[in-house]
Amino acid sequence: MILGAGYDTRAHRLTLPSSLTVWEVDQPEVQAIKRAKLPKAQATSATSAQIHYVSIDFNHQCLSEHLLAAGFDTRKSTLFTLEGVSQYITKETFASTMEEIAALTQKTTATFIFSYVDALLKTDPVRCFGKGYPKAKRRADMVMGLAAKVGEPWISLYTEEALVELLAEHGFSVQENKTLEDLNAVYFSPVGRTLTENQIFKLEHFVAATSKKA
Numbered sequence: 001m002i003l004g005a006g007y008d009t010r011a012h013r014l015t016l017p018s019s020l021t022v023w024e025v026d027q028p029e030v031q032a033i034k035r036a037k038l039p040k041a042q043a044t045s046a047t048s049a050q051i052h053y054v055s056i057d058f059n060h061q062c063l064s065e066h067l068l069a070a071g072f073d074t075r076k077s078t079l080f081t082l083e084g085v086s087q088y089i090t091k092e093t094f095a096s097t098m099e100e101i102a103a104l105t106q107k108t109t110a111t112f113i114f115s116y117v118d119a120l121l122k123t124d125p126v127r128c129f130g131k132g133y134p135k136a137k138r139r140a141d142m143v144m145g146l147a148a149k150v151g152e153p154w155i156s157l158y159t160e161e162a163l164v165e166l167l168a169e170h171g172f173s174v175q176e177n178k179t180l181e182d183l184n185a186v187y188f189s190p191v192g193r194t195l196t197e198n199q200i201f202k203l204e205h206f207v208a209a210t211s212k213k214a
């Protein structure tokens with residue numbers, strides 16, 4: 001279940017097991033553009049038939065209502081992702097999305113993978129960067145300024161404590177919470193491109209949480 005899938009094409013690109021159903025949820029206009037621009041090979045790939053597009057605006061529409069109407073099977077274990085989205089939606093919408101996920105997965109197990117922007121970006125931007133990162137405060141302001149300028153302001157930033165509490169309220173516990181600092185050793189070092197501390201920007205966190213039943 002790729003919530004806020006945007007122009008992510010992994011479901012079309014990857015060779016997925018034929019037993020897997022993929023759901024892509026996003027705003028209708030984004031999905032229309034994406035589908036119109038998909039390269040033919042991806043639009044007609046074997047896995048394309050396994051992808052269901054569901055259009056909603058998280059701020060105003062009910063996720064579970066739309067998914068159930070589209071045939072989502074609540075008996076199947078589901079991996080939910082919400083990547084690069086939480087900063088654009090209100091905290092109320094994020095909490096209600098989590099509530100919807102919990103309701104949809106009552107009978108089964110669920111994994112919820114999402115990213116969030118660290119509240120430090122506003123409260124103490126320098127701490128979002130590795131030691132010696134040049135012009136840290138100015139860069140933090142620039143990132144948020146550019147997002148606002150293109151009409152997509154980052155309205156919701158989080159602390160880890162607030163998220164752990166929110167997840168627990170909906171029956172989820174955090175298994176992992178990583179930033180670029182952690183991912184450096186996993187992805188960059190093995191290919192000889194270790195980032196030095198003064199190149200690391202830890203604004204975004206990547207969280208894996210599971211429902212308590214999982």
Ligand SMILES: C[S@@+](CC[C@H](N)C(=O)[O-])C[C@H]1O[C@@H](n2cnc3c(N)ncnc32)[C@H](O)[C@@H]1O
Nearest residue numbers: 004005006008026027030057058059083084085
């Ligand atoms: C930065 S993109 C991330 C796309 C993708 N998940 C990725 O990581 O590449 C944010 C996505 O969230 C979607 N989004 C933002 N607000 C939304 C809302 N209120 N309802 C539904 N989708 C929303 C946007 O349409 C966009 O596709």
